[in-house]
Amino acid sequence: MATLFFGFCVLSQWPESVAGITRHYTFNIMSQNVTRLCHTRSLLSVNGQFPGPRLVAREGDQVLVKVVNHVPNNVSIHWHGVRQLRTGWADGPAYVTQCPIQTGQAYTYNFTITGQRGTLLWHAHNSWLRATLYGPIIILPKRNDSYPFEKPYKAVTIMLGN
Numbered sequence: 001m002a003t004l005f006f007g008f009c010v011l012s013q014w015p016e017s018v019a020g021i022t023r024h025y026t027f028n029i030m031s032q033n034v035t036r037l038c039h040t041r042s043l044l045s046v047n048g049q050f051p052g053p054r055l056v057a058r059e060g061d062q063v064l065v066k067v068v069n070h071v072p073n074n075v076s077i078h079w080h081g082v083r084q085l086r087t088g089w090a091d092g093p094a095y096v097t098q099c100p101i102q103t104g105q106a107y108t109y110n111f112t113i114t115g116q117r118g119t120l121l122w123h124a125h126n127s128w129l130r131a132t133l134y135g136p137i138i139i140l141p142k143r144n145d146s147y148p149f150e151k152p153y154k155a156v157t158i159m160l161g162n
């Protein structure tokens with residue numbers, strides 16, 4: 001099964017000035033029945049949501065994501081596009097920077113978003129689990145800071161996959 005992701009990425013570099021807060025998330029990897037186009041099938045999801053939950057943080061924030069694996073597959077989550085500065089073990093590719101999270105196990109990803117703002121995505125990183133395990137990462141500018149373009153009238157997140 002092929003999967004396409006279309007991500008609108010806006011990246012910029014600005015000096016750090018204010019330390020952020022810590023944001024906590026729990027991602028339960030589970031099996032879920034989903035109905036699309038009159039067909040119901042079982043797929044893997046995060047917290048029963050498909051597409052997966054939005055991860056929202058502000059530039060400078062520390063992000064802690066506890067991933068708990070409730071399915072038979074090995075799994076890891078890649079924070080796609082997030083720079084891992086001195087936190088390479090939190091990047092997510094299984095067998096590259098970490099062992100996959102095994103059934104019944106948990107792992108807490110711990111990283112700080114530095115010098116980035118805009119929209120990225122997270123996705124599973126073992127076998128084809130990324131076909132259904134994915135969601136957006138929204139990185140807001142620091143308070144009283146702005147995106148490097150005029151403030152849009154409205155922001156809508158669009159995730160495409162199949």
Ligand SMILES: [Cu+2]
Binds near residue numbers: 078079080081123
């Ligand atoms: Cu990736």
